[in-house]
Amino acid sequence: MRRKIVAGNWKMNGNQAFIEAFISDFSSLVDPEADGQAELILAPPLLYIERLRGRLAQTRVKVSAQNVSAYEDGAFTGEVSARMLGDLDVPYCIVGHSERRALFAETDQDVVRKVTQLLQEGIIPIVCVGETEAERESGDFIEVVTAQVLAVLDGFSETSALASMVLAYEPVWAIGTGKTATPEMAQQMHKAIRVCLASRSEELAQKCPILYGGSVKALNAKELFDQPDIDGGLVGGASLQAEEFSRICECIG
Numbered sequence: 207m208r209r210k211i212v213a214g215n216w217k218m219n220g221n222q223a224f225i226e227a228f229i230s231d232f233s234s235l236v237d238p239e240a241d242g243q244a245e246l247i248l249a250p251p252l253l254y255i256e257r258l259r260g261r262l263a264q265t266r267v268k269v270s271a272q273n274v275s276a277y278e279d280g281a282f283t284g285e286v287s288a289r290m291l292g293d294l295d296v297p298y299c300i301v302g303h304s305e306r307r308a309l310f311a312e313t314d315q316d317v318v319r320k321v322t323q324l325l326q327e328g329i330i331p332i333v334c335v336g337e338t339e340a341e342r343e344s345g346d347f348i349e350v351v352t353a354q355v356l357a358v359l360d361g362f363s364e365t366s367a368l369a370s371m372v373l374a375y376e377p378v379w380a381i382g383t384g385k386t387a388t389p390e391m392a393q394q395m396h397k398a399i400r401v402c403l404a405s406r407s408e409e410l411a412q413k414c415p416i417l418y419g420g421s422v423k424a425l426n427a428k429e430l431f432d433q434p435d436i437d438g439g440l441v442g443g444a445s446l447q448a449e450e451f452s453r454i455c456e457c458i459g
C-alpha cells in the first residue's frame with residue numbers, strides 16, 4: 207500500500223504570532239492518537255521551521271522546507287543547503303514548485319541537483335510538476351508533465367535512488383486561482399505519471415506517492431483523494447486556515 211500524505215505549503219506567509227494562533231486552533235483539531243496512517247506535513251517559511259516544529263511536538267504533523275540550494279556548500283550567499291536541513295533533521299523538502307520554476311527560473315536540471323542534494327542527506331523530496339494553462343489548452347499537457355517527471359528519473363542512473371521520492375502534480379492554472387482540476391482530470395494525469403514511472407521502474411511506480419495540488423479545499427479534497435492514483439494533497443492557501451486544513455487532513459484518514 208502506498209503512503210498517503212497531506213502537506214500544507216505556507217509559501218511566504220505567516221509570522222510568529224500567526225504560528226501561535228494557527229497552532230492553538232490546529233493542535234486541538236489534529237488527534238495525536240489518530241490511526242496515523244497518513245503523513246501530515248506543514249512547510250512554513252524556513253525561518254520559522256524550528257518554532258513550528260516545537261509547537262507541533264504534541265501532534266503527528268512533521269515539518270518540511272519549501273526549497274533548498276542546488277549546491278553542497280560554500281560561497282552561495284542567501285542559500286540554505288540540504289546538509290543544513292539534514293543537520294536540523296528536517297524530514298521533507300518541496301522541490302520544483304511552479305512558483306520557483308516560473309519566478310526564479312528553476313529548470314529541470316536544477317530540480318535534479320536539488321533532489322540529489324536532499325537524497326544524500328536522507329531528506330524526502332516532494333517534487334512538483336504541472337502544466338500551465340497554455341500548455342493544457344495546447345492539448346500536450348500529458349507530454350509536458352511526463353517530460354518533467356522523466357527529467358528527474360533521467361538524473362539518476364538507478365531509480366532505486368528515488369525510492370523515498372514523493373511527486374506532486376500541480377496544474378499551474380489551478381494554483382491559487384480557485385480553479386481545481388476535476389477528480390477525473392487529476393486522475394487522468396496521475397495515472398499518466400504512474401505509467402511514466404513504470405516505464406523506468408514498476409517498483410517505483412507502485413511505491414511513489416503522487417499528491418494533487420491546486421486549490422484543494424475541504425469541500426473538494428475527499429473526491430480528489432478517493433481517486434485510485436491520487437495519494438494525497440499539496441495544499442497552499444487552505445493550509446493557512448487551521449480548521450480548513452485539519453478538515454482536509456481528515457479526508458485522507
Ligand code: PGA
Binds near residue numbers: 421
Ligand atoms: P493552492 O496552492 O492550494 O493555494 O492552490 C497549491 C500550491 O501551490 O502548492
